[in-house]
Amino acid sequence: MAHSMHNRAIFGVILFAMIIAILPWLFKLSSATAYYTDVMVFVAIHSIIAAGLSLLLGYAGQISLGQAAFYGVGAYVSGILTTKLGISPWNAMIAGMVLAALLAYLVGVPALRLKGHYLAMATLGFGMIAYIFFNEFLALTGGPSGFGGIPHLSIFGLPLNSTLSFYYFAWTLAIIVLVISLNIIDSRPGRALRAIHDSERAAAAMGIDLSRAKTQVFLVSGVFGALAGSLYAHFVSYINPPPFDVFFSVKVLMMVTIGGIGSIWGAYVGAALLNFLPEWLTFLEDFDVLAYGFILLIIVMFSPSGLVGLFVKITEKLKTSTGSE
Amino acid sequence: MNQIEISSILQYVSTGISVGAIYALVALGFNIIYNVTEIINFAQGEFGVWGGLLLVMLIKSLGFPLFICFFIAVFAVSLLGALIYWLSIAPLQKPSILTKIIATIAISIILKGLAMFIWGKDPYALKPFVEGPPVQFAGAFIQTQTFWILGITLTMVLVLTFFYNSTVTGKAMRACADDSEAAGLVGISTTRMVLVSFALSAALGAVGGAIITPMTLMEYDRGSMLAIKGFSAAILGGLGSFNGAVAAGFILGLLEAFATGFISSSYKDAITLILLLTIIFWRPQGLFNRKAR
Numbered sequence: 305m306a307h308s309m310h311n312r313a314i315f316g317v318i319l320f321a322m323i324i325a326i327l328p329w330l331f332k333l334s335s336a337t338a339y340y341t342d343v344m345v346f347v348a349i350h351s352i353i354a355a356g357l358s359l360l361l362g363y364a365g366q367i368s369l370g371q372a373a374f375y376g377v378g379a380y381v382s383g384i385l386t387t388k389l390g391i392s393p394w395n396a397m398i399a400g401m402v403l404a405a406l407l408a409y410l411v412g413v414p415a416l417r418l419k420g421h422y423l424a425m426a427t428l429g430f431g432m433i434a435y436i437f438f439n440e441f442l443a444l445t446g447g448p449s450g451f452g453g454i455p456h457l458s459i460f461g462l463p464l465n466s467t468l469s470f471y472y473f474a475w476t477l478a479i480i481v482l483v484i485s486l487n488i489i490d491s492r493p494g495r496a497l498r499a500i501h502d503s504e505r506a507a508a509a510m511g512i513d514l515s516r517a518k519t520q521v522f523l524v525s526g527v528f529g530a531l532a533g534s535l536y537a538h539f540v541s542y543i544n545p546p547p548f549d550v551f552f553s554v555k556v557l558m559m560v561t562i563g564g565i566g567s568i569w570g571a572y573v574g575a576a577l578l579n580f581l582p583e584w585l586t587f588l589e590d591f592d593v594l595a596y597g598f599i600l601l602i603i604v605m606f607s608p609s610g611l612v613g614l615f616v617k618i619t620e621k622l623k624t625s626t627g628s629e
Numbered sequence: 630m631n632q633i634e635i636s637s638i639l640q641y642v643s644t645g646i647s648v649g650a651i652y653a654l655v656a657l658g659f660n661i662i663y664n665v666t667e668i669i670n671f672a673q674g675e676f677g678v679w680g681g682l683l684l685v686m687l688i689k690s691l692g693f694p695l696f697i698c699f700f701i702a703v704f705a706v707s708l709l710g711a712l713i714y715w716l717s718i719a720p721l722q723k724p725s726i727l728t729k730i731i732a733t734i735a736i737s738i739i740l741k742g743l744a745m746f747i748w749g750k751d752p753y754a755l756k757p758f759v760e761g762p763p764v765q766f767a768g769a770f771i772q773t774q775t776f777w778i779l780g781i782t783l784t785m786v787l788v789l790t791f792f793y794n795s796t797v798t799g800k801a802m803r804a805c806a807d808d809s810e811a812a813g814l815v816g817i818s819t820t821r822m823v824l825v826s827f828a829l830s831a832a833l834g835a836v837g838g839a840i841i842t843p844m845t846l847m848e849y850d851r852g853s854m855l856a857i858k859g860f861s862a863a864i865l866g867g868l869g870s871f872n873g874a875v876a877a878g879f880i881l882g883l884l885e886a887f888a889t890g891f892i893s894s895s896y897k898d899a900i901t902l903i904l905l906l907t908i909i910f911w912r913p914q915g916l917f918n919r920k921a922r
Contacts, residue, residue: 367730414910420726421669425860426909429902432857436899550853554734561731594742601717601735608728 348474354559354571356528362566370427373434374526376548378533397534408526438545450544564610636768641886643771649882650782654837655859656874658830664806672737674856680835681847710831744849752848861905867915
């Protein structure tokens with residue numbers, strides 16, 4: 305049973321990677337969709353940060369409203385180290401992830417010992433502090449106007465300076481993150497985490513070290529966030545504080561919840577939806593926020609397992625109804 | 630020199646008290662809902678925004694005296710609070726903590742979006758409740774609104790104490806907070822009590838927003854900062870404790886005012902937030918509680 309599930313997951317990832325590989329060529333067929341490749345780069349970046357939160361929400365039953373801070377840490381560490389100290393983009397990226405893990409540890413360890421809403425508020429506070437820091441620490445961050453000139457990443461001497469090359473690079477990482485996440489879910493700690501979600505007391509009685517398992521997954525979510533931020537910095541090559549504000553943390557939460565808590569795929573579906581919706585609903589302008597709020601509430605009220613859960617339910621119903629005939 | 634210092638300290642104290650009052654009211658709002666439901670309502674700050682903006686709109690459009698508009702605004706926001714519970718929290722099927730948190734976050738996004746839709750993005754000003762020159766005291770200028778803020782906040786605390794100690798509904802709510810199953814057994818409708826707690830909590834938030842608007846202006850996106858400051862006060866005072874919330878609200882307001890005066894206004898929010906994290910780290914049961922929750 306477990307073995308066949310595993311094969312299905314591998315098949316799913318391969319199919320997904322193939323679709324991702326041909327998408328830019330399909331987008332090129334029409335001038336109206338040509339810029340979708342650009343949007344898809346952001347979908348990849350946001351999928352990575354959303355996958356981290358999805359692990360935390362779906363498998364540790366914990367909520368973070370501070371993922372934007374890790375995203376910002378990744379972006380700013382990459383930006384500052386490469387432009388001001390001349391450190392190579394790859395090393396800067398790793399430095400950002402290490403710092404994010406450290407911060408996640410500092411915030412997570414105390415908050416994760418307490419009930420669910422403590423991590424939510426602690427991370428919300430942490431996100432706000434980080435945002436104030438990005439705005440006020442002029443010497444390092446350039447303040448509200450930010451700074452530019454962040455170099456492109458390059459692989460084997462080939463700079464990733466076109467949208468298409470960065471698309472393939474970002475999606476390669478996003479798919480690696482997907483595979484890592486699927487493995488975490490299937491691993492021993494992952495099963496422990498699912499036990500936590502089902503019943504904290506039962507898990508503790510089985511001898512599972514709850515706060516350690518939760519802290520580990522929170523660290524992973526912070527590292528994924530920083531990786532996404534670093535990709536953002538190297539793709540856009542200019543950073544200022546707004547993309548890293550608290551509302552972005554809320555948006556990541558929406559991606560995971562709308563896509564579907566309890567399924568890593570949901571994070572990818574949610575990231576795609578939240579990036580394409582504003583393109584399709586341009587008439588809403590700033591009020592797209594209102595639409596997201598209602599979508600989020602409707603999902604929470606009527607389909608807590610999100611769009612992916614809805615899809616699974618529908619296919620299962622179709623299967624049983626055809627099976628009984 | 631000495632004279633200047635005393636006057637500026639008085640100035641900080643008066644600013645701190647007025648800002649602290651709204652933190653206290655928001656913190657009380659958190660506690661009222663938390664005690665009955667164990668829900669932390671992430672939309673708590675939005676009630677303050679709605680209270681303030683609704684008051685400005687009513688005064689401009691109706692032209693009624695301020696105190697009538699004040700009551701209408703507070704009443705309308707408390708209905709909004711009840712409506713939110715009835716439409717979105719009550720229908721949740723066996724919600725986990727996670728689901729409840731996300732539902733209140735969704736509500737806060739909707740309330741913020743609606744506020745932007747109705748009132749736009751610009752901040753709104755409001756005249757002080759009674760116009761008059763600032764009171765001069767030991768070289769400090771204290772705005773008359775400060776006295777209104779302090780007076781109304783203390784009145785709210787007294788009314789709340791009376792409500793919980795001496796009315797049937799208040800006692801029933803306390804029973805639900807202690808043990809909702811046992812309260813149900815003696816015939817108290819938990820659902821109704823939760824509805825009342827949402828209405829009451831929204832009303833308190835609205836009062837806070839309305840009284841602070843003459844001093845700090847009000848705009849659609851002030852809610853999340855209000856919420857986290859109020860939550861910090863609630864945690865500092867010990868989640869669930871009313872007296873603790875009020876004391877902690879004022880402590881937080883004073884701390885911010887002094888931080889602004891002596892350090893820098895750009896880091897005043899960061900100082901409160903770092904305090905919040907420190908409290909969660911060291912004393913999650915709050916400053917005044919001896920036992921851990």
